[in-house]
Amino acid sequence: MPVNLDRLAAKASETTEVTLNQRTLQLAARFMNDEDDLEARELVKKLKGIYVRSFEFDKPGEYSQADVEEVRAQLKSPIWEKIVRVHSKRDGENAEVYFKADSTKQIGGLVVIAADPRELTIVHIDGPLDPSDIDKLGGDFGVPRIEVPPQPKPAKEGAR
Amino acid sequence: MNRRLLPAAVFACLALPISISASDLSRVVQAMENDLGVHHTHIPMWGMAMFVGKVVSGFQMPGVKLAVFEDARLSEHSPQELDSALARALGPEWTPFVTSVSNDGSEQNWIYLRQDRKKLKMFIATVETNELSLVEVNVSEREMCKWINNVYEMAARK
Numbered sequence: 001m002p003v004n005l006d007r008l009a010a011k012a013s014e015t016t017e018v019t020l021n022q023r024t025l026q027l028a029a030r031f032m033n034d035e036d037d038l039e040a041r042e043l044v045k046k047l048k049g050i051y052v053r054s055f056e057f058d059k060p061g062e063y064s065q066a067d068v069e070e071v072r073a074q075l076k077s078p079i080w081e082k083i084v085r086v087h088s089k090r091d092g093e094n095a096e097v098y099f100k101a102d103s104t105k106q107i108g109g110l111v112v113i114a115a116d117p118r119e120l121t122i123v124h125i126d127g128p129l130d131p132s133d134i135d136k137l138g139g140d141f142g143v144p145r146i147e148v149p150p151q152p153k154p155a156k157e158g159a160r
Numbered sequence: 161m162n163r164r165l166l167p168a169a170v171f172a173c174l175a176l177p178i179s180i181s182a183s184d185l186s187r188v189v190q191a192m193e194n195d196l197g198v199h200h201t202h203i204p205m206w207g208m209a210m211f212v213g214k215v216v217s218g219f220q221m222p223g224v225k226l227a228v229f230e231d232a233r234l235s236e237h238s239p240q241e242l243d244s245a246l247a248r249a250l251g252p253e254w255t256p257f258v259t260s261v262s263n264d265g266s267e268q269n270w271i272y273l274r275q276d277r278k279k280l281k282m283f284i285a286t287v288e289t290n291e292l293s294l295v296e297v298n299v300s301e302r303e304m305c306k307w308i309n310n311v312y313e314m315a316a317r318k
Contacts, residue, residue: 014260015260016259019259024257028304043298141308
């Protein structure tokens with residue numbers, strides 16, 4: 001995880017952590033044979049890891065906007081850029097998506113912060129991908145279902 | 161079944177936990193005992209139960225191995241200590257998959273994965289107060305698909 005979440009973990013009533021490193025992802029890809037999963041399988045093969053931390057709270061309001069802001073503050077430019085705030089199709093959850101541009105100006109990873117009153121989920125997808133790929137992974141591996149509108153690709157170096 | 165073979169079959173089933181001494185579960189149980197100073201509980205007739213279950217239902221639980229610790233000394237260890245002890249005992253060939261910890265320490269679950277040739281193995285550890293359960297199981301393709309599609313629900317069902 002590129003962000004420190006210890007304070008949230010201390011406040012949450014339950015913390016769930018899903019770790020899929022490259023080895024586990026390659027393994028999981030072998031089992032994604034449903035027609036619905038084919039796009040996700042091709043994507044998963046390229047990724048270095050998917051890391052999910054989900055915090056459940058007993059009551060709404062047990063975590064504050066300041067707690068979320070502390071997470072946001074760790075996703076700073078120039079490494080991280082916030083691309084969009086989206087509204088989840090499921091449960092009206094709010095989500096923010098940040099991307100990391102790698103040395104070749106390609107998107108090298110994404111962080112999703114998905115918040116609802118009693119649950120906060122942080123997802124780090126490590127590896128080359130397009131923001132719209134989140135939709136392909138949504139619902140798999142604990143990644144929340146969110147739809148990211150198409151984003152302009154980062155300009156390649158030397159491009160006018 | 162031939163009556164003369166029955167005692168041998170029963171013996172083989174009762175001896176099953178001993179015959180899997182080379183399994184990861186046995187190794188982990190021993191390491192956890194040494195590391196945490198706790199002792200696992202013998203489950204009488206576990207091999208027999210698996211055999212009867214297979215005969216009655218016609219369904220063999222694929223490679224299920226179970227160990228239970230009921231030891232008051234478990235509560236002396238923090239979730240982090242238990243997690244570290246488990247990771248050390250399992251070794252690097254097992255990769256962490258899902259961890260779920262309640263803040264009051266009342267329940268902790270760890271799930272690890274390992275590829276064993278063409279099989280996928282899952283190791284599940286659950287701690288509730290003074291009880292630690294360790295389960296090693298082969299995972300079918302269908303089961304793994306369910307895990308991929310709904311990690312949280314499957315972890316809650318374990």
